[in-house]
Every structure is written in C-alpha cells, then in structure tokens.
Amino acid sequence: MKINIFIAALLVSFLVLLSAGKPINGKTKPKAKRKVYTVTPTYDRTMQVFDSMAKKFPKHCKAVSRNGFTDSGKEFKIYVVSKDGSVTQSADPAKRKTVLFINNAIHPGEPDGVDASIELLHTLLNDTTKIPADLLLCIVPMFNIEGAMNRGCCSRANQNGPEEYGFRGSGTNLDLNRDFVKMDSRNTQALVSFLRDYKPDVFVDTHVSNGADYQYTMTLIETQRNKLHPLVSALMETKISPELYAGMRAKSWDMCPYVETKGRTPETGLVGFLETPRFSTGYTTLFNCMGFVTETHMWKPYNDRVWATYDLLLTFVDVVGKNGAAIRKAHAQANEQTKTQQAFTLNWDLDTTQFTTIDFKGFEATYKTSSISGQQRLFYDRSKPFTKKIPFYNTYVPTQTVTKPEAYLIPAAWMNKILPWLTINKVEYFRFEQDVLLPVEAYVIEKTNSPKNPYESHFLHSDTRVRKTTQQIQFYAGDGVILMDQEANRYLMEVLEPEGEDSFFAWNFFDGILNQKEWFSDYVFEEKAEQILVQRPEIKTELEAKKKADAAFATDHWAQLNFIYQRSEFKEPTHNRYPVFRLMQSINFSIR
Numbered sequence: 001m002k003i004n005i006f007i008a009a010l011l012v013s014f015l016v017l018l019s020a021g022k023p024i025n026g027k028t029k030p031k032a033k034r035k036v037y038t039v040t041p042t043y044d045r046t047m048q049v050f051d052s053m054a055k056k057f058p059k060h061c062k063a064v065s066r067n068g069f070t071d072s073g074k075e076f077k078i079y080v081v082s083k084d085g086s087v088t089q090s091a092d093p094a095k096r097k098t099v100l101f102i103n104n105a106i107h108p109g110e111p112d113g114v115d116a117s118i119e120l121l122h123t124l125l126n127d128t129t130k131i132p133a134d135l136l137l138c139i140v141p142m143f144n145i146e147g148a149m150n151r152g153c154c155s156r157a158n159q160n161g162p163e164e165y166g167f168r169g170s171g172t173n174l175d176l177n178r179d180f181v182k183m184d185s186r187n188t189q190a191l192v193s194f195l196r197d198y199k200p201d202v203f204v205d206t207h208v209s210n211g212a213d214y215q216y217t218m219t220l221i222e223t224q225r226n227k228l229h230p231l232v233s234a235l236m237e238t239k240i241s242p243e244l245y246a247g248m249r250a251k252s253w254d255m256c257p258y259v260e261t262k263g264r265t266p267e268t269g270l271v272g273f274l275e276t277p278r279f280s281t282g283y284t285t286l287f288n289c290m291g292f293v294t295e296t297h298m299w300k301p302y303n304d305r306v307w308a309t310y311d312l313l314l315t316f317v318d319v320v321g322k323n324g325a326a327i328r329k330a331h332a333q334a335n336e337q338t339k340t341q342q343a344f345t346l347n348w349d350l351d352t353t354q355f356t357t358i359d360f361k362g363f364e365a366t367y368k369t370s371s372i373s374g375q376q377r378l379f380y381d382r383s384k385p386f387t388k389k390i391p392f393y394n395t396y397v398p399t400q401t402v403t404k405p406e407a408y409l410i411p412a413a414w415m416n417k418i419l420p421w422l423t424i425n426k427v428e429y430f431r432f433e434q435d436v437l438l439p440v441e442a443y444v445i446e447k448t449n450s451p452k453n454p455y456e457s458h459f460l461h462s463d464t465r466v467r468k469t470t471q472q473i474q475f476y477a478g479d480g481v482i483l484m485d486q487e488a489n490r491y492l493m494e495v496l497e498p499e500g501e502d503s504f505f506a507w508n509f510f511d512g513i514l515n516q517k518e519w520f521s522d523y524v525f526e527e528k529a530e531q532i533l534v535q536r537p538e539i540k541t542e543l544e545a546k547k548k549a550d551a552a553f554a555t556d557h558w559a560q561l562n563f564i565y566q567r568s569e570f571k572e573p574t575h576n577r578y579p580v581f582r583l584m585q586s587i588n589f590s591i592r
Contacts, residue, residue, distance in 0.1 A: 040111040068190030071171040076190035081137040097136040098324035101200035108148035108166025113206025116309035132321025146171030161302030180283035209295040213380035215361040221293035229334035247315035272394030277502040288334035344493040345398040355391040405582035415480030430591035441582035
C-alpha cells in the first residue's frame with residue numbers, strides 16, 4: 001500500500017512537470033532556446049543589426065556618431081541605451097547616471113563580444129524592465145573596423161571558431177590595444193573622445209585569451225587594484241567583483257582571474273595583469289574608472305564563449321545598476337582628490353612575497369615527446385581535470401613616484417606638437433600672454449634604451465633615466481601652460497614625465513632633443529680646448545682620471561676633445577634637455 005501511494009505521488013509529480021509552462025488554453029508554451037553560434041557577422045552586417053535595433057526601439061537605443069571617421073573613412077558610432085531615452089550625461093551631478101561602457105572587437109579575431117552585445121541589446125530592448133533606471137549603457141559594436149573587414153578563417157591558429165573572423169591588426173597593422181597613449185589610429189582618437197565625453201564609471205573590453213589550458217570558459221581581468229584610486233579600488237574589490245563572480249556562478253559559469261602564469265603552467269600561480277596606459281583599461285584607470293577585460297578561453301566552442309560573454313555582460317548591467325549610487329560616489333570623490341593629489345606613481349613591480357590562494361580548475365600538465373621535433377613538449381591532459389589551491393599574485397608596489405609640479409610649461413613648438421592628444425583628452429591649458437623668465441625644474445635625459453626594431457610603429461624607449469636641474473628658462477608669449485589642478489592630472493603625469501613606461505617621451509614624441517645639431521672640427525677646436533682646460537681645471541681633472549681608467553680613451557684624440565666639448569659652453573644646452581619644464585612654486589604671470 002505504501003509502495004502504491006509512493007508510485008501515485010511520483011505519477012502526480014511527473015504530470016505536474018509535464019503540465020508546467022502550459023497556459024489555460026492548453027497549448028504548450030515554447031521553452032526558450034538559445035541560438036547556436038558557429039559564425040559571427042561581418043562588419044556591414046553587424047552595423048545593420050545595431051542600426052535596425054536603434055530604429056526599432058528609438059526611445060531606448062540611439063546611435064551616436066563621432067566627427068570621427070576611422071583610418072579607412074568609415075563612420076565611428078557607439079550605441080547608447082537608457083531607460084528614459086537619455087543619450088548624454090546630465091550636467092547636473094545629482095541627475096548623473098552610472099555609465100557602463102562596453103568595447104568590442106579591439107582584436108576582431110576575438111569577436112565573442114560582438115555577438116554577445118547583439119544578444120544583450122535584444123534582451124534589454126525587448127524587456128526594458130531589465131534596464132536599470134540610472135544606467136547609461138554605451139556599446140561599441142566593432143572598434144577595429146578595418147581589422148574586422150580583413151576577414152578570414154585561419155589567422156588564429158589556437159582558436160576554436162567561429163568559422164571566419166577579422167584580423168588582429170588595424171588598417172595600418174597596429175594592435176589597437178597598445179594605442180591609447182600614442183593614438184596613431186583615428187579609431188582610437190574617436191574612441192578616446194567618446195570616453196572623455198561620457199566619462200565611464202565602468203569600462204569593459206571583450207577579448208579571447210591565448211595560453212594555458214584549463215576548465216573555465218570565462219576568465220576576467222580587473223584593473224590592477226594597486227594602480228586604481230583607493231576609493232574605487234576598495235569598492236571594486238569588496239563589492240563589484242564578488243558580485244560579478246556570484247552572478248556568473250548563478251548562471252552556471254565558473255570564472256577565475258585571467259590566466260597569466262608565474263611559471264610555465266597555472267599550478268605555479270597566477271599573476272595579476274599590470275595594464276599600463278597603452279592598454280584600454282590602463283588608459284581608463286588614469287581617469288579613476290573601473291576597468292574589466294573579459295577573456296574567454298580560445299579552445300572552448302565558439303557558442304559557449306558567446307553565451308558566457310553575454311551572461312557576463314548581462315551580469316555587469318545588473319551589478320552596475322544595483323550599485324550605481326556607490327560607484328558614482330566613489331568615482332566622483334576620486335576625481336576630486338586627483339585634482340589635489342601631490343604624488344603619482346609612474347612605474348610598478350610585482351611583489352612576489354604577497355599572494356592569496358584561489359581554487360583553480362585546471363587540467364593536469366605533463367610533458368611528452370613531440371612527433372615533430374623529437375623534443376619534450378607541454379601537454380594538457382583533458383582526461384585529468386583537477387581542482388587545486390594555487391597562489392594568486394596581485395600586489396604591485398611602486399618603483400617610482402613623482403611629485404607633481406604646480407604647472408608644466410612647454411615651448412609653443414613642442415606644445416603644438418602634442419596639442420591634438422591633449423585636446424582629445426580634454427586637458428585644460430593656457431598660453432603665456434607675454435615673455436617671461438622663470439625658474440623651473442628641467443630634466444636632462446641621461447640614459448634611454450631604444451630598440452633596433454619598431455614596436456607598434458614606434459621605436460619605444462625604455463628604462464629612461466633623467467638628471468634633474470634647476471634653471472632659469474626664457475618663455476615667450478604663446479608658450480603653453482598646463483596647471484596641475486584638474487581631473488586629468490594623473491593622465492598628465494603619466495604622459496609628460498619622461499621616465500613613465502608609456503610617456504610621450506617613451507613613444508618618441510620628443511625624439512628631436514636626442515639629436516645634437518652642432519659639432520666641432522678637431523683642428524680648429526684644439527686651441528679652444530686648451531683654453532678651456534686652463535679656465536676650467538675641474539674638467540682637466542676629470543679628463544686625466546678618464547684617461548687613466550680607460551686605455552682606449554687615452555689613445556683616442558677626438559674622444560678626448562669631445563669630452564672637453566661636451567662640458568664646455570659650446571655644447572648646445574638643448575641637446576637631451578627634455579622640453580617640458582616643471583614649475584614648482586606658484587608665481588604670478590599672465591596667461592590667456
């Protein structure tokens with residue numbers, strides 16, 4: 001009898017399950033199915049889809065165009081989604097919305113975010129209750145348009161789909177995720193102008209990873225916590241990131257930090273990614289914006305990667321919407337504090353003594369003999385998954401911190417050279433109204449390493465070292481003045497301090513100072529050199545010490561004359577003198 005009752009109960013439960021989802025009229029309600037992705041749309045098709053949604057839902061989705069044409073002359077557009085139809089931010093701080101800015105296809109061979117953003121728009125626009133009231137969502141469908149148009153099947157040898165995709169390089173073969181300081185591409189100029197207009201609180205860049213093998217479909221890069229303003233960093237660490245991870249678990253996606261390994265394999269530990277200003281999220285950090293990079297795993301099926309990206313973007317909308325007031329407050333306070341901040345860190349190094357422990361889901365890594373080379377090769381055995389506790393190194397310490405000046409003073413010729421970059425970044429600047437002689441700090445470039453081959457169309461300087469001097473410099477009407485009391489202070493410190501890893505100097509904006517323009521003829525300079533040694537005995541002392549210490553120098557007549565010349569009044573004062581000067585105290589002068 002008890003068995004019959006149990007069977008009857010099971011039967012009732014089964015019938016209830018069968019009837020679930022049936023409306024009163026008896027017709028079965030179709031179960032929602034997700035599209036299966038094996039292909040990604042072309043650039044033209046992508047823009048057609050976004051334009052059609054903006055046309056279909058004009059109240060909630062609008063296209064915004066930048067004066068901006070890209071490197072190939074295509075129009076650069078973003079699509080702005082809001083519940084009330086807002087397209088721009090309110091001038092009233094009390095009415096400001098939280099800005100979530102999503103950028104896709106910076107590497108067009110990694111198109112997961114393109115399809116995911118289309119799905120996200122469909123979801124939000126067909127059910128506007130899912131759009132948070134105080135959220136302004138900005139989406140770039142395809143940033144690297146020219147790369148997206150350079151379409152093929154095979155440029156990403158390690159990637160599992162889609163069938164065709166774009167190319168990593170831009171129309172001029174640049175990696176646009178290295179372009180945010182130098183802005184060689186018009187695409188980057190257009191995007192940066194949008195970023196400075198909308199001042200996003202949270203920025204998301206969608207990518208596909210390459211590297212180790214592991215179980216996760218999605219990994220995530222967060223703005224390196226030590227580099228971000230403490231107020232924003234604390235909110236990201238304690239609230240936003242935990243909720244993103246929880247939201248993805250609720251959607252059946254385990255997620256872990258981006259897999260950049262300390263050694264050869266993940267078991268050696270993961271290292272937090274240090275994004276310098278050349279990268280998109282390194283750039284947005286300069287303006288106190290939380291930055292995230294979604295990194296799906298290249299060897300997971302394309303369909304899984306798209307839906308994992310979609311679910312994470314939808315989670316961003318939910319989490320940012322729910323925490324909008326706290327995010328806006330932290331961002332606004334950070335911006336105000338940046339105006340008065342006295343010291344800024346330029347360069348960082350990983351602290352390998354500090355780490356946390358995370359549960360990592362990977363595959364056993366072994367070595368076996370290569371059938372091609374006969375040598376040992378790394379092999380991840382997917383038949384042997386594991387979950388292990390591994391270290392996560394995500395603490396960086398400053399290696400160089402610089403006190404800000406009262407102002408940067410820049411001669412007009414150099415000021416005009418960098419002015420387009422300053423203007424796009426909304427830097428406030430002035431001009432001297434009249435000639436003036438001022439005491440300033442001047443840098444002399446003592447050392448810099450320059451590569452033999454170009455990197456991203458530049459011969460990127462590294463390990464630059466300067467000697468600081470105090471000089472009286474003559475400035476003229478029209479020379480530039482940048483007062484250091486603005487939201488762009490951190491950007492200015494990073495690009496104008498020559499020792500910064502991604503400074504304008506590093507990217508060759510000021511290379512003209514490295515070339516000496518005047519020299520001497522040894523047969524003419526000989527007598528002058530003799531006089532200099534008499535008048536400047538300290539130079540003679542240095543010369544004799546150098547000859548004793550360096551045998552080759554001791555037998556090189558021209559080198560000894562040059563040694564004297566470089567220390568004499570004949571050496572041009574502008575050679576290796578950095579043309580951006582630091583005014584360290586408040587001085588009254590006329591500017592316009």
